[in-house]
Amino acid sequence: MKTGTIFAFALVGFVVIAAAVAWLAPSGTQAGPPEQPKEADVAEGSVLYVEFCASCHGADLEGQPNWRAPNDDGTMPAPPHDETGHTWHHGDALLFDYTKQGGEAALEARGVSDFASGMPGFGDSLSDQQIWDILAYIKSTWPERIRNMQAVRTETEQMQGGS
Numbered sequence: 001m002k003t004g005t006i007f008a009f010a011l012v013g014f015v016v017i018a019a020a021v022a023w024l025a026p027s028g029t030q031a032g033p034p035e036q037p038k039e040a041d042v043a044e045g046s047v048l049y050v051e052f053c054a055s056c057h058g059a060d061l062e063g064q065p066n067w068r069a070p071n072d073d074g075t076m077p078a079p080p081h082d083e084t085g086h087t088w089h090h091g092d093a094l095l096f097d098y099t100k101q102g103g104e105a106a107l108e109a110r111g112v113s114d115f116a117s118g119m120p121g122f123g124d125s126l127s128d129q130q131i132w133d134i135l136a137y138i139k140s141t142w143p144e145r146i147r148n149m150q151a152v153r154t155e156t157e158q159m160q161g162g163s
Contacts, residue, residue, distance in 0.1 A: 037132055045137030048130055052122060057081050061141060075118035081138045088142055088150040091157030092135065099131050 050059070056078035057063055063080030070076055079085040087095065097106040103117025122131065139147055 037129070040129075040132045040136035042133070042136045042140045044130070045133035045135070045140075048126070048134050049137050052126065053081075053134065056118075061085075061138065070116075071118070074116040076116075078118070081141075083142050083146045087138065088146050089153065091150075091154040093154070093157055095135055096128075096131055099134070100126075100128070 058078075058080065061081040063082075063085055064077035067077040067079045067085070079087065081087045090098075094106065094110075097109065098119060100106075100121060100123040101109070102121030103119035104115065105121060107113075107115050107117065126134070139150065142150070
C-alpha cells in the first residue's frame with residue numbers, strides 16, 4: 001500500500017506540473033520559432049530521432065519503463081512520444097524549447113523552477129530545422145485525432161504569446 005501511495009503522489013505531482021507548464025504564459029522572450037515550419041522533413045526527422053532520441057525515448061517512441069514515477073535522483077524517466085505519452089499535450093513552441101534548451105531550462109523560462117528534468121538540451125548538437133524535423137517525425141506517428149488535439153494546443157499557445 002505504501003508503494004501505491006507514493007506512486008499516486010508522484011503521479012499527481014507530475015500531472016499538476018504538466019498542467020501548469022501547459023497553461024503558464026511565457027515569462028519573457030521566445031527562445032524558438034512559434035510554430036513548426038511547413039518545410040519540416042519527416043524522413044530526416046526519423047533518421048535524427050534514431051540518432052539523438054531513441055536511446056532514451058525508445059526506437060518505437062515507447063519511452064522508458066515506469067516513466068510516470070521519478071528515478072532515484074528525482075528526475076522523471078523519458079516519456080513515450082507515441083500517443084500513449086504526454087508529448088502531444090504540449091504546443092509546438094514548448095516542445096521545441098524543451099528539445100533545444102533542455103527540460104529544466106525550458107520549464108524555468110516558464111516559471112517552473114522545482115522540476116528535475118533529465119532531458120538535456122540539444123541546441124549545441126542540432127539546428128533549429130533539425131529539431132523541427134524530429135518533432136515533425138514524432139507528430140507524424142500519432143493518430144489523426146491526437147494530431148488535431150495537439151494542433152489546438154499549439155494554437156492556444158500561440159494566442160497566449162508564444163512559448
